[in-house]
Amino acid sequence: MANLNNLTLAEARDGLSRGDYTAVELAEAHIRAIEDASRLNTFITVTSEIALERAKASDIRRENKEALGSMDGIPIAVKDLFCTEGVQTTAGSHILEGFTPTYESTVTQNLRDAGAVMLGKTNMDEFAMGSANITSYFGTVKNPWSADDGKDRVPGGSSGGSAAAVSGHLAIAAIGSDTGGSIRQPASFAGIVGMKPTYGRCSRWGMVAFASSLDQAGPMTRTVRDAAIMLNDMAGFDMKDSTSVAQNIPDFESAITGSIKGLRVGIPAEYRSDGLSDELSKLWMRGVELLKEAGAEPVEISLPHTKYALPTYYIVAPAEASSNLARYDGVRYGLRVPGDSLDEMYENTRAAGFGEEVRRRIMIGTYVLSAGYYDAYYVKAMKLRTLILSDFKRAFEGVDIMLTPTAPNSAFPIGELMDDPIQMYLNDIFTVPASLAGLPAISLPAGLSDEGLPLGLHLISKPFDEETLFRVGGVLESSLEFNAEPSFLRGLS
Amino acid sequence: MSYVLEGKTGEWEVVIGLEVHAQITSKAKLFSGAATNFGAAPNSQVSLVDAAMPGMLPVINEICIEKAVRTGLGLNAEVNLHSVFERKNYFYPDLPQGYQISQFQKPIVGEGILTLNMPEGQRQIGIERLHMEQDAGKSIHDQDPKLTYIDLNRSGVALMEIVSKPDLRSPAEAGEYLRKLRVILRYLGTCDGNMEQGSLRCDANVSIRLTGEEGLRTRTEIKNINSVRFVMAAIEYEARRQLDVYENGREVIQETRLYDSDNDETRSMRSKEEAHDYRYFPDPDLLPVILKQEFVDSIKATLPELPDKKKDRFIGEFGLSVEDATTLVSDIDIANFFESAAKISEPKLAANWVIHELFAILKRDGLTIKESPVSWENLGKLVSLIANGTISGRIAKDVFEIMISEGGDPSQIVEEKGLKQISSTDEIEKMIDELIEANPTQAQQYQDGNLKVAGWFVGQMMKVSNGKANPQMVNELLQKKLS
Numbered sequence: 001m002a003n004l005n006n007l008t009l010a011e012a013r014d015g016l017s018r019g020d021y022t023a024v025e026l027a028e029a030h031i032r033a034i035e036d037a038s039r040l041n042t043f044i045t046v047t048s049e050i051a052l053e054r055a056k057a058s059d060i061r062r063e064n065k066e067a068l069g070s071m072d073g074i075p076i077a078v079k080d081l082f083c084t085e086g087v088q089t090t091a092g093s094h095i096l097e098g099f100t101p102t103y104e105s106t107v108t109q110n111l112r113d114a115g116a117v118m119l120g121k122t123n124m125d126e127f128a129m130g131s132a133n134i135t136s137y138f139g140t141v142k143n144p145w146s147a148d149d150g151k152d153r154v155p156g157g158s159s160g161g162s163a164a165a166v167s168g169h170l171a172i173a174a175i176g177s178d179t180g181g182s183i184r185q186p187a188s189f190a191g192i193v194g195m196k197p198t199y200g201r202c203s204r205w206g207m208v209a210f211a212s213s214l215d216q217a218g219p220m221t222r223t224v225r226d227a228a229i230m231l232n233d234m235a236g237f238d239m240k241d242s243t244s245v246a247q248n249i250p251d252f253e254s255a256i257t258g259s260i261k262g263l264r265v266g267i268p269a270e271y272r273s274d275g276l277s278d279e280l281s282k283l284w285m286r287g288v289e290l291l292k293e294a295g296a297e298p299v300e301i302s303l304p305h306t307k308y309a310l311p312t313y314y315i316v317a318p319a320e321a322s323s324n325l326a327r328y329d330g331v332r333y334g335l336r337v338p339g340d341s342l343d344e345m346y347e348n349t350r351a352a353g354f355g356e357e358v359r360r361r362i363m364i365g366t367y368v369l370s371a372g373y374y375d376a377y378y379v380k381a382m383k384l385r386t387l388i389l390s391d392f393k394r395a396f397e398g399v400d401i402m403l404t405p406t407a408p409n410s411a412f413p414i415g416e417l418m419d420d421p422i423q424m425y426l427n428d429i430f431t432v433p434a435s436l437a438g439l440p441a442i443s444l445p446a447g448l449s450d451e452g453l454p455l456g457l458h459l460i461s462k463p464f465d466e467e468t469l470f471r472v473g474g475v476l477e478s479s480l481e482f483n484a485e486p487s488f489l490r491g492l493s
Numbered sequence: 494m495s496y497v498l499e500g501k502t503g504e505w506e507v508v509i510g511l512e513v514h515a516q517i518t519s520k521a522k523l524f525s526g527a528a529t530n531f532g533a534a535p536n537s538q539v540s541l542v543d544a545a546m547p548g549m550l551p552v553i554n555e556i557c558i559e560k561a562v563r564t565g566l567g568l569n570a571e572v573n574l575h576s577v578f579e580r581k582n583y584f585y586p587d588l589p590q591g592y593q594i595s596q597f598q599k600p601i602v603g604e605g606i607l608t609l610n611m612p613e614g615q616r617q618i619g620i621e622r623l624h625m626e627q628d629a630g631k632s633i634h635d636q637d638p639k640l641t642y643i644d645l646n647r648s649g650v651a652l653m654e655i656v657s658k659p660d661l662r663s664p665a666e667a668g669e670y671l672r673k674l675r676v677i678l679r680y681l682g683t684c685d686g687n688m689e690q691g692s693l694r695c696d697a698n699v700s701i702r703l704t705g706e707e708g709l710r711t712r713t714e715i716k717n718i719n720s721v722r723f724v725m726a727a728i729e730y731e732a733r734r735q736l737d738v739y740e741n742g743r744e745v746i747q748e749t750r751l752y753d754s755d756n757d758e759t760r761s762m763r764s765k766e767e768a769h770d771y772r773y774f775p776d777p778d779l780l781p782v783i784l785k786q787e788f789v790d791s792i793k794a795t796l797p798e799l800p801d802k803k804k805d806r807f808i809g810e811f812g813l814s815v816e817d818a819t820t821l822v823s824d825i826d827i828a829n830f831f832e833s834a835a836k837i838s839e840p841k842l843a844a845n846w847v848i849h850e851l852f853a854i855l856k857r858d859g860l861t862i863k864e865s866p867v868s869w870e871n872l873g874k875l876v877s878l879i880a881n882g883t884i885s886g887r888i889a890k891d892v893f894e895i896m897i898s899e900g901g902d903p904s905q906i907v908e909e910k911g912l913k914q915i916s917s918t919d920e921i922e923k924m925i926d927e928l929i930e931a932n933p934t935q936a937q938q939y940q941d942g943n944l945k946v947a948g949w950f951v952g953q954m955m956k957v958s959n960g961k962a963n964p965q966m967v968n969e970l971l972q973k974k975l976s
Contacts, residue, residue, distance in 0.1 A: 083548045096547065103541060105548060206548040212777035241550050242779050320777050323580050326591020327545040331643070346584055369582070369772035378774060
């Protein structure tokens with residue numbers, strides 16, 4: 001029997017349907033792996049009992065010839081941003097420690113309805129604010145990849161726990177969420193596939209909000225095909241989310257045809273920033289070459305407002321966050337630290353409950369929305385956001401898809417960049433523009449850095465054209481032939 | 494006859510603008526499916542959205558949009574086809590989200606007009622805007638010496654905030670504005686207007702200035718006044734307080750004040766310096782509200798006849814007096830009751846019966862027109878019986894009493910109790926002959942010139958006929974027979 005921890009989602013699906021193994025066996029193998037990998041600190045809550053219960057139910061369905069589909073019996077990890085009925089949901093924050101929702105987020109419910117088996121809730125940057133998974137109240141996650149220097153690496157963030165779980169073979173797939181790059185950047189750091197669908201594709205209902213106009217759930221997997229399969233069961237219009245879009249959901253897996261002949265691939269000139277490292281530059285060009293060899297046509301394009309994307313993002317996202325996080329006030333649920341007056345209770349609770357990065361963003365957001373600054377910051381940022389969107393619209397008139405690097409660097413050692421938020425924010429420089437424009441994008445592992453750490457390439461497609469994303473992603477993935485394994489799996493760390 | 498404050502420094506006028514919060518009549522809240530019934534047990538009508546649980550999202554209740562548009566149209570206001578919900582951010586325990594979803598820069602309804610019929614003539618009061626917003630929950634401070642309790646039943650209930658221009662010039666005008674607005678909202682069916690239950694609440698912005706002075710002086714805002722009487726009293730007090738401030742050489746400061754009805758005074762609540770910075774911004778959880786003109790037109794097509802128009806029609810079509818028409822249109826249910834009864838009888842007489850006889854009974858028993866013990870149909874029938882001479886007005890009152898105590902159709906009551914008016918000449922003549930014969934002395938007195946005796950005979954006729962003899966005919970025939 002195959003090592004049950006090394007299966008892709010597609011392989012596990014086929015093995016389950018052939019009866020090579022049971023969902024319970026798959027779940028048990030992954031629960032063991034999670035226990036063995038506790039030093040990575042990937043999970044905040046492990047839900048072994050729920051996993052076994054749901055795996056058992058899946059096996060019974062299969063026995064009765066009532067198997068639900070591709071996800072039935074597949075063990076997955078869930079970012080702790082998604083509310084799960086009866087299971088603690090913290091968003092990586094002390095302020096929500098012990099909070100157990102009575103309801104299930106639409107995305108997790110969809111996957112649950114499709115038969116997926118939840119292994120547990122993964123660690124993450126507090127309220128999804130971070131690019132290294134170092135802001136979690138529940139401790140830093142370690143990347144299964146490390147370099148020769150022996151220093152533990154960050155897994156990226158904010159979906160760092162989900163990325164590490166998939167990379168370290170603790171789960172076949174994981175749910176992540178992406179606001180400015182929180183799926184794609186950790187996917188790049190952990191050598192996996194991370195996909196952010198079009199804004200509105202997946203419901204945000206039951207997902208703890210960071211920046212409502214940007215937040216979007218997506219799959220984190222080891223292959224492009226797996227991401228396509230998983231997205232099919234995550235996505236869907238939801239009446240409970242006014243920003244969810246009633247769009248047809250095609251069979252994403254069948255979009256992976258292997259043929260990209262004649263497709264025009266945009267290479268945005270503005271992403272060739274001065275700071276881009278040689279190895280990343282080379283990798284990017286290699287990607288272009290491979291797509292060209294496969295029959296696509298590279299086209300130089302311009303997205304002139306790219307340089308404003310990061311500053312725009314760091315106004316819009318904190319502004320929304322400052323308001324979204326107002327509900328954590330100690331009154332109804334989560335942490336409460338008493339005080340002598342109401343204001344004191346608020347201050348004590350929020351000071352103790354929120355970490356430094358969250359407090360920083362709440363303050364930035366409060367500042368940019370306050371009287372006298374609103375027009376100079378928020379209104380201007382909204383205008384820039386419109387310009388960034390029209391950059392993409394114009395460029396997509398001439399191309400079908402865009403190729404860029406995912407992140408400007410590979411996973412850095414834990415402890416670095418921590419004192420410099422701006423350096424940390426720069427990690428999102430290539431992922432943020434697509435977030436602001438609400439576009440679907442995918443990061444796939446493309447090669448190793450000189451240090452032996454994974455680097456990702458990033459594809460962006462038109463709104464609701466995830467199919468092209470998967471089609472091109474599939475071709476790029478097979479031609480890149482990335483098959484390096486993290487040191488953790490090789491028993492090196 | 495304008496309202497003037499006589500001060501040592503001259504004559505002052507008061508400038509008032511009202512902000513009215515009207516609860517939209519709807520089964521569910523503005524952004525959640527929770528119920529909105531008044532008087533439910535605390536926290537029994539709270540959804541996950543209303544309690545602002547993590548990850549919960551608002552979804553607009555379309556009924557509320559329709560009713561806001563309807564109200565806008567009823568106020569002759571411009572409906573904005575593009576409006577935006579924004580977040581008004583502030584911390585308070587009964588505001589679970591930490592922000593109120595409201596409309597700020599782009600309200601759903603823009604400028605409109607409300608016409609007041611004041612004793613001194615008509616006044617056009619400008620409406621600045623109407624926007625939709627969520628209500629907050631309720632903080633209850635009197636259950637525990639230290640703790641505050643929160644009831645979230647109201648949290649998320651749909652409100653319309655209707656803001657007037659500073660066009661009102663007296664407490665009486667402010668009172669009339671509020672009454673008129675309430676009548677229109679009830680006509681439109683968009684708010685029940687119940688001030689005791691908090692469905693209608695009012696903030697008053699008050700400033701004063703010397704008569705003839707240009708521009709506005711500093712205003713104060715009196716919050717959350719819950720009756721028409723208190724609105725007038727609060728403005729009255731506040732205007733005099735401001736006059737006193739100016740005349741003592743001080744300045745009015747911009748602040749929020751509360752009206753204390755027990756002591757009939759306003760008290761400072763917080764000054765401008767303590768005011769919140771609400772950090773309004775468009776709610777990213779909600780899309781802009783985009784309306785089609787056809788949608789607005791379709792609502793316009795179903796607007797009811799509004800009170801002023803109805804009043805004019807009652808006067809023109811039914812010949813009612815201005816006073817009676819005004820009384821009858823003051824409530825849509827009364828107007829409908831009256832009109833239905835009028836259409837099957839005689840309108841002026843029907844108006845009289847509704848306003849005098851029916852209102853007296855309703856008042857006596859503390860009932861609304863909808864709870865009237867007599868249906869419009871039976872009242873109409875009763876009025877018809879009077880109008881066509883079947884019964885006299887006097888008998889009608891007896892029939893009405895029976896209708897109230899026992900119920901039933903008036904024609905049946907008249908039939909069963911034999912109350913029909915006697916209008917046959919022969920029959921009445923016969924009764925008169927008998928009466929004269931039995932009372933020769935009185936008949937002689939009349940013939941001797943004591944014409945007052947006729948009245949005595951009329952009384953006797955009514956007595957022997959049990960009030961059923963047609964009084965007019967009795968008068969005529971008596972005169973003929975006696976002379």
